[in-house]
Structure formats: C-alpha cells, structure tokens
Amino acid sequence: MLTPADAAFLDGLRAAGIEIGAPEPRYLEEPRGRWPGQAAAVAKPHSTEQVSEILRRAHGARVGVVPYGGGTGLVGGQVMGEGPLPLVLSLERMTAxxxxxxxxxxxxxxxxxxxxxxxxxxxxxxxxxxxxxxxxxxxxxxxxxxxxxxxxxxxxxxxxxxxxxxxxxxxxxxxxxxxxxxxxxxxxxxxxxxxxxxxxxxxxxxxxxxLYEPPAVEGLAFFAVPSPAAAVALLGLAQARFAGCVSAFELISRQGLAFQREVGMELHFPFAEDPDWMVLIELGLPAGMDVEESFAGLFEAAEDLVLDAVIAQSGAQVAQFWELRESLPLANRRIGAISSHDISVPVASIPEFIAEGDAMLAAMGDMRINCFGHVGDGNLHYNVFPARGRKRDAYDALRKPVMEAVHDLVVHRFNGSISAEHGIGRFKVEELERYADPAKLAMMRGIKAALDPQGILNPGAVVRG
The missing domain is CATH 3.30.465.10 (Uridine Diphospho-n-acetylenolpyruvylglucosamine Reductase; domain 3)
Incomplete structure (x- = not known):
C-alpha cells in the first residue's frame, strides 16, 4: 500500500541536498487537457546519485514516484490523478x-x-x-x-x-x-x-x-493522390526506386487541412485546391543524385497513382512543408477530439482499414475524421471530431463506444495495435488488459513485481498489479 509524500519525507530529501519544489501546473497537466494530475512536490535532482537517493528513500517509505520527461506524452504517463500524493521526479537539471x-x-x-x-x-x-x-x-x-x-x-x-x-x-x-x-x-x-x-x-x-552520417542530398515533396490505396502503392514504388533512401512518407487528408484553416493557422498550403489525400515524401540520397530529377522520375513512373506534385525549392520551403505536417496535432487539439487513436495495422491493410472505419463511424453519428500519419510503418492517427458547429462535450456519451469500435476493428479485424507509438500510460491500461494476450499480461506483471515490488514507480501506469 502506497503512502503520501508527506512533510517528513520531503524534509528528508531536502536534508540530503536534493532540490524540492512546488508542483507547478505544468507538472500536473497533459496536452489534451482531459486528465489533471496531483503531487505533493517536485524533485529536481542534479545527478544520478541524487536520483538513487530519492528512489531509495521512496522505496523505503512506499511513496509513489511519477517520472516527468517533458510532459508531452499523450496517454497520461506523466500525470497521476488519484491515490496517495506522489512525488514528481523531473530530470530537467540533468542535461550534461x-x-x-x-x-x-x-x-x-x-x-x-x-x-x-x-x-x-x-x-x-x-x-x-x-x-x-x-x-x-x-x-x-x-x-x-x-x-x-x-x-x-x-x-x-x-x-x-x-x-x-x-x-x-x-x-x-x-x-x-x-x-x-x-x-x-x-x-x-x-x-x-x-x-x-x-x-x-x-x-x-x-x-x-x-548517430548517423547525414544523407549527401536531401529533398522534400508533396504528392497529391486520389486515395489511401494510391498512397500505399506510391510508397512501394518509391521504396523500389530509392532502396533505403525514403526517409519519411506521411499521409495527410483534406480534413486535416480543413481543420488548420478552420482554426486560423497561417500556413503555406502546397496546392491551389486541397486534394482529398496527399503524401509528404522525404528522400535522403547518395552523392551524385539529383533530388528534383529523382522526384520527377517518381512522378512519371507513378502517373496512374498521383494527381500533382510540388517539390520544395529552398530550405525555407522545406520548413514550410514540415510545419504543415507538424501542425496537424495542434489544429486537432483546438478543434477538440471526441476520441483519438494512435493505431497501427499492416501497411497493405491501411486503405481497407480507413474505408471500413469511416463507414463504421458514419453509422454511429455525425462526426468528422482526421486520419493522418506514418504510412511507411503502418501507424495512423485516426482521430474523431464533432460535426462543425458542435463541441466535443455533446459527444461524451459516444466517446467510449467510438474508441472501443475503432480498437475492436484494429485488433480483431486487422490484427493491429491500439498503441503504435504513444505507449499505454494510464489512459490505455484498461484497453491493454482488454486486448493483450493473457500470457503477455502475466509476464508484464511478473516483471513489474520483480523490479518494483513496492509498486512505487509510476503507479497505475502501463500495468496494474
């Protein structure tokens, strides 16, 4: 049973020379604003030895410790909302x-x-x-x-x-x-x-x-495509032509661009008219190869798969293209999602998953879908939003059914993952228990019990005892 990080415990850390501060709001928040955290204090060690001292004392006193690594995680691994007040452990002073x-x-x-x-x-x-x-x-x-x-x-x-x-x-x-x-x-x-x-x-x-040697020549281009199926086919063609040299291949939908426009983002949109789908392709090529010729050759070879293309002509335009891609999550947050899904399916199954998911959600209610992500590794951010003019609060009753429907489709229909890159944190513990193989869960719990028998490390995250 955990105990709170009380005054005596904190005073003991201070006496050991460890910097202890108040739990400012940034340590108790997560980016989507749904789940607030709590803490007695924040420890800011300056060395590995001080981290060791903190955990030794927390282990002895059975005080929960929530590691904080910048606070940008999207599954609540950095916020503990209930239970005895924990100590937040931030390594922000350790940067050497x-x-x-x-x-x-x-x-x-x-x-x-x-x-x-x-x-x-x-x-x-x-x-x-x-x-x-x-x-x-x-x-x-x-x-x-x-x-x-x-x-x-x-x-x-x-x-x-x-x-x-x-x-x-x-x-x-x-x-x-x-x-x-x-x-x-x-x-x-x-x-x-x-x-x-x-x-x-x-x-x-x-x-x-x-570390890696940077590619000798790099380039970036947007290709407009008629469908996710065309995007997947284009990926295969690009990989065949530039074996090992496709650095990024990102899928973006018209809805994503519409959200950016809706919230007033001043971005440089590459096409005169937003296509239904487009991909952002980055190439990192050996010396002697020409980026524009390479993209032009890909466009010519993919004439049945692409509608248009724009190649970045300068470093400033490269930055503009990436800003458009990286601003998609920010626009999503301003719109306010009903339910967000960081999922992965086999790359070849991406078109079928999107088609079936869209049809399934259309039957559940009036909602908008912004699907984007890393086509090259099968990781999609398949996020569901209110109809225009409505707030996400109006869909509270649908939030869990939508999430379960999407995850059921991912796991049972496509043998995919409910967490491709964001982790489990606290928000997906129940989902992990629902979908994971029982033997896997048993092994995870056994490892947790062996390495953290008091359960002090990030209590409630990833796996429950």
Whole structure:
C-alpha cells in the first residue's frame, strides 16, 4: 500500500541536498487537457546519485514516484490523478553531454531531443528521431515511451537508436548499462526492457545514442493522390526506386487541412485546391543524385497513382512543408477530439482499414475524421471530431463506444495495435488488459513485481498489479 509524500519525507530529501519544489501546473497537466494530475512536490535532482537517493528513500517509505520527461506524452504517463500524493521526479537539471564521437553520444536524460540533435549536428552527424515536441520532450522521456515520429520508416523507433542506458531501479540500485556496442549478447536485453516501460520499471538517467552520417542530398515533396490505396502503392514504388533512401512518407487528408484553416493557422498550403489525400515524401540520397530529377522520375513512373506534385525549392520551403505536417496535432487539439487513436495495422491493410472505419463511424453519428500519419510503418492517427458547429462535450456519451469500435476493428479485424507509438500510460491500461494476450499480461506483471515490488514507480501506469 502506497503512502503520501508527506512533510517528513520531503524534509528528508531536502536534508540530503536534493532540490524540492512546488508542483507547478505544468507538472500536473497533459496536452489534451482531459486528465489533471496531483503531487505533493517536485524533485529536481542534479545527478544520478541524487536520483538513487530519492528512489531509495521512496522505496523505503512506499511513496509513489511519477517520472516527468517533458510532459508531452499523450496517454497520461506523466500525470497521476488519484491515490496517495506522489512525488514528481523531473530530470530537467540533468542535461550534461558526457561523451561524443562520430558514431555515438552519451547524454543525460533531461536533455531535450532538440539538444541531442544539436549536439550531433555540431560534429556533422545526425540523431534522426524527429517528433513535433522535440523542443520540449526530454530524451529520457522519448526512450521511456519508445517514441516514434516521422523517420521511423528509415531509422526505426527510439529503441533502434539507443545503444545503452544508465537506469536507477526502484530500490535505488544503479544499473550502468551505458555500453556503446552495436553487438552484445551477454544475457537478457535489459536496455530493451527499460525502453518503452514508461518509467514503471526504472528511471532512465542517461543514454548512449546512435548517430548517423547525414544523407549527401536531401529533398522534400508533396504528392497529391486520389486515395489511401494510391498512397500505399506510391510508397512501394518509391521504396523500389530509392532502396533505403525514403526517409519519411506521411499521409495527410483534406480534413486535416480543413481543420488548420478552420482554426486560423497561417500556413503555406502546397496546392491551389486541397486534394482529398496527399503524401509528404522525404528522400535522403547518395552523392551524385539529383533530388528534383529523382522526384520527377517518381512522378512519371507513378502517373496512374498521383494527381500533382510540388517539390520544395529552398530550405525555407522545406520548413514550410514540415510545419504543415507538424501542425496537424495542434489544429486537432483546438478543434477538440471526441476520441483519438494512435493505431497501427499492416501497411497493405491501411486503405481497407480507413474505408471500413469511416463507414463504421458514419453509422454511429455525425462526426468528422482526421486520419493522418506514418504510412511507411503502418501507424495512423485516426482521430474523431464533432460535426462543425458542435463541441466535443455533446459527444461524451459516444466517446467510449467510438474508441472501443475503432480498437475492436484494429485488433480483431486487422490484427493491429491500439498503441503504435504513444505507449499505454494510464489512459490505455484498461484497453491493454482488454486486448493483450493473457500470457503477455502475466509476464508484464511478473516483471513489474520483480523490479518494483513496492509498486512505487509510476503507479497505475502501463500495468496494474
């Protein structure tokens, strides 16, 4: 049974030299504004040793600890809304770059993703994890959630970009797994166990990250397509023509652009008339290849699949194209979703899923669907919104039925996932229990019990006892 982080417990941390602050609103909020959190205080350690001391004391006192890695997560892993008041643990003071070479860097978990990218760029390398919140999201949080983003198609999720970790366990034990080896088969892969665990098995304090040589030539283009089926076929054609060189392939619908216009976003829309569907394609090519010729050749080869295309002509236009894509979630939040779904299905099944999902929801009520996402890895953000002129509160009775209908379709019809890149957090624990294989759940609970027997690490997130 957990106990609250009371005054005596907090005073003990202060006496140990640990910075303790009030729980400001930013530590108790999540981006969609549906689920507020609570906390007795926020601890801001300056070192791994201080993290170890915090967890050692919390373990002994049975005080819940909620790790905070920037607060940009969308499934409530950073907010604990009920139970004894926990301690929020923010690693924002731990940002040191510990080591760096041409193949990798070692950096503390509180560094933002943008800071990691900048540290790589300083030596002419690239850390390719790219998400809209990279200026705020901390690398520890990105790893704890196994973040995805727009470049998974080429480089993989956060897990594929991490070589080693330093982690503090629930009882304060420090695991030094900061290896920078590409190959290490000495037993269980504890790194992969911690990545994606959302702070429920240990607190990541530093990471060794894999760096890449940037492509010699890069380019970006919008292709208007008549349907999701054409988009999937275009992806296959692009991959065949540019083997391994398609860095991003993002699907965007007319509804997404309509939402951006509806909320008054001043963006540069690429086509004179918004197409029903379009894809944003990024190529990273070897030296000697011409981007415009490559896109022109793809357009010619795909004449039955594409309606129009616009190739970015400058760095400023590249930024405008990406701003259009990355502003889709912000427009969604301003409209206010009835239910949001971070799902994945096999790439070949994307057109059929969209068609069946749209028809299913049309039969349930007057709603709008904004479907967009990472076609190259099968991850769609399939989000449902009120009819124009209506508020999401009017659909409260439909929110759970809509979510269940979409997830049933994903899992039972298409053998997909209800959480492609955002994780489980607290908001999807019930859904995980509903859909996961019983043996998987039993193994997860066994691991949690072994590594966190008091249940202090991110209580209520990912798996319940």
């Amino acid at each position: 770059l510990r080591a760096r070479d041409a193949q990798s860097l070692v950096i503390e978990a509180g560094a933002t993703l943008q800071a990691v990218q900048d540290a790589a760029a300083e030596i002419g390398r690239r850390f390719p994890l790219t998400i809209a919140a990279q200026g705020t999201a901390q690398i520890g949080g990105c790893l704890a959630t196994n973040a995805g983003g727009v470049h998974v198609l080429r480089y993989g999720n956060a897990r594929a970009l991490c070589l080693g970790l330093e982690v503090v366990l629930a009882d304060g034990t420090v695991w030094n797994g900061l290896t920078r080896l590409r190959k290490d088969n000495t037993g269980y892969d504890l790194r992969d166990l911690m990545i994606g665990a959302e702070g429920s098995l240990g607190v990541i304090t530093a990471a060794a990250l894999r």
